[in-house]
Amino acid sequence: MKKRYYFIIALVIFIPTMIVLSLIKDSHQKPNIKISNNEIVTSVPNCSEPTIKIDEIQNIKLFDNVEVGNKQVGYKEDKCYAGYFDTQFGTCFIYINPNIHSYIYFETKDDNCLINYENEEKTKELYGIMNNK
Known part of the structure; x- marks a missing residue:
């Protein structure tokens, strides 16, 4: 149960972080x-x-x-x-x-x-x- 809880928390943090980093990368390209x-x-x-x-x-x-x-x-x-x-x-x-x-x-x-x-x-x-x- 604890492993599943930590996995869900990791996904909730990881996915939005990757989306934000991707948008920042795109906005800085010429x-x-x-x-x-x-x-x-x-x-x-x-x-x-x-x-x-x-x-x-x-x-x-x-x-x-x-x-x-x-x-x-x-x-x-x-x-x-x-x-x-x-x-x-x-x-x-x-x-x-x-x-x-x-x-x-x-x-x-x-x-x-x-x-x-x-x-x-x-x-x-x-x-x-x-x-x-």
Whole structure:
């Protein structure tokens, strides 16, 4: 009986501790974007991590300015907005540095997306790659 009691107490302490540690770990990760093998791979803390196949992209447009509103789910700091946000295009998956004023908007079968890359020049290069798929 005592062993069972100690086991239940250990579970009650262990499970919430693991959940809290997992949430802390996720919240301290930085967003990341990689382009390889004809895919755009994003990693955003506390958010789904879509992989976007470049050949499935439709309706690609390049913008110098966009309006980004409230965060629905994701990550928002001075140099990076990542996750699902309200935008002038509706709710979009975005991965942007708001200080880089070059944005690629596109649609996939699942999402509307708004991204930019390391700088304005790299963003325009990526736009060229995506547009010439």
